[in-house]
Amino acid sequence: MTEPSPVRRRRGRGARERILETATELFTAQGINATGMEQLTTTAGVSKRTLYLHFAGKDDLVHAYLQQLGDGLLPPEISPDLTASDARDQLLAVFEWSPKDPSVPLRGCPFLNASVEVPDPDHPVHRLAAAHKTEFARRLTGLARQAGARDPEALGEQLALVHDGAVARSTALNNADAGRCARALAVQLVDAATA
Amino acid sequence: MTEPSPVRRRRGRGARERILETATELFTAQGINATGMEQLTTTAGVSKRTLYLHFAGKDDLVHAYLQQLGDGLLPPEISPDLTASDARDQLLAVFEWSPKDPSVPLRGCPFLNASVEVPDPDHPVHRLAAAHKTEFARRLTGLARQAGARDPEALGEQLALVHDGAVARSTALNNADAGRCARALAVQLVDAATA
Numbered sequence: 157m158t159e160p161s162p163v164r165r166r167r168g169r170g171a172r173e174r175i176l177e178t179a180t181e182l183f184t185a186q187g188i189n190a191t192g193m194e195q196l197t198t199t200a201g202v203s204k205r206t207l208y209l210h211f212a213g214k215d216d217l218v219h220a221y222l223q224q225l226g227d228g229l230l231p232p233e234i235s236p237d238l239t240a241s242d243a244r245d246q247l248l249a250v251f252e253w254s255p256k257d258p259s260v261p262l263r264g265c266p267f268l269n270a271s272v273e274v275p276d277p278d279h280p281v282h283r284l285a286a287a288h289k290t291e292f293a294r295r296l297t298g299l300a301r302q303a304g305a306r307d308p309e310a311l312g313e314q315l316a317l318v319h320d321g322a323v324a325r326s327t328a329l330n331n332a333d334a335g336r337c338a339r340a341l342a343v344q345l346v347d348a349a350t351a
Numbered sequence: 352m353t354e355p356s357p358v359r360r361r362r363g364r365g366a367r368e369r370i371l372e373t374a375t376e377l378f379t380a381q382g383i384n385a386t387g388m389e390q391l392t393t394t395a396g397v398s399k400r401t402l403y404l405h406f407a408g409k410d411d412l413v414h415a416y417l418q419q420l421g422d423g424l425l426p427p428e429i430s431p432d433l434t435a436s437d438a439r440d441q442l443l444a445v446f447e448w449s450p451k452d453p454s455v456p457l458r459g460c461p462f463l464n465a466s467v468e469v470p471d472p473d474h475p476v477h478r479l480a481a482a483h484k485t486e487f488a489r490r491l492t493g494l495a496r497q498a499g500a501r502d503p504e505a506l507g508e509q510l511a512l513v514h515d516g517a518v519a520r521s522t523a524l525n526n527a528d529a530g531r532c533a534r535a536l537a538v539q540l541v542d543a544a545t546a
Binding site: 185186187189190264267268269271272273274275277282285286289290310313314316317318319320321322323324325327328329330333334337338340341348 | 380381382384385459462463464466467468469470472477480481484485505508509511512513514515516517518519520522523524525528529532533535536543
């Protein structure tokens, strides 16, 4: 084996990103189990050999696909100087679906979806999904505390429940009704918990 | 073609039931897309020919599997003489997981799961899942009206959201925490809406 040239290394990085982008598109549109390695390599324009150079197998690819999405789907970590009012805004921002991309809640949560498609609780993909949903509630609890909630754990768990309910119902119903209902309910719960 | 004998008809019904039972077990444990027709026929102890005699294909089998479960997963229809107190009990009963089978919420909602596994909104299976989740909220709205809620539509939608959030989070987290949180939140919402 010779040392890879800069060009080859650049190409290598490009392939990994292209595979992850393609996986994100296909897993989102079709689901994880309905997407085969054949279709992934063809759509990404890479050989099977290249795919297995970057990922040990499909499980590894699904894991990497979820990991790259993780941070972007979590509420922000609290900073010590966050005002109660800003914390309240950040709690409610979780229920604002981007007006630029109104279809986002309809496509569902990739972590909830993965936990349905990979039901074995000991599977690394299912465990990653569980860890994400735990962290999601933990961050909401942090914001709830900063917002002055009397019982931040309870409010954090409630808001996580309402959020995931909206995502699950939007996935099933293909409309934004549940998202609107969740936003109104979140305001009601935050107001009651901090009044 | 001769008229089927009573024995053959009985056998035929037995096979259909056995296939549906097997499908329910395997779809619940593994998911829809991870379950192949090969495994279904082997586990049910029927030939491929027998399976295709009863079901036009896998989509048809998934549809039938969901249809047989549907009524059992819905809150009761209201009767005109239902008292407000009974209606309240029936609303909250939706959040009581059976103590005989505490794993039920952990296995998730077959309709939410199907909508994840069959993401195409125009697919008959996805449409059946959407219809079920709409009917679920409609029945809660009926009970909310009978329980004396000021805005029964809002309460019905909220409770459907909380229920489905608990189911989705239980599926991801493999524990009953979300179920307990949902039950407490449901009491709070029903009390606030009927006070």
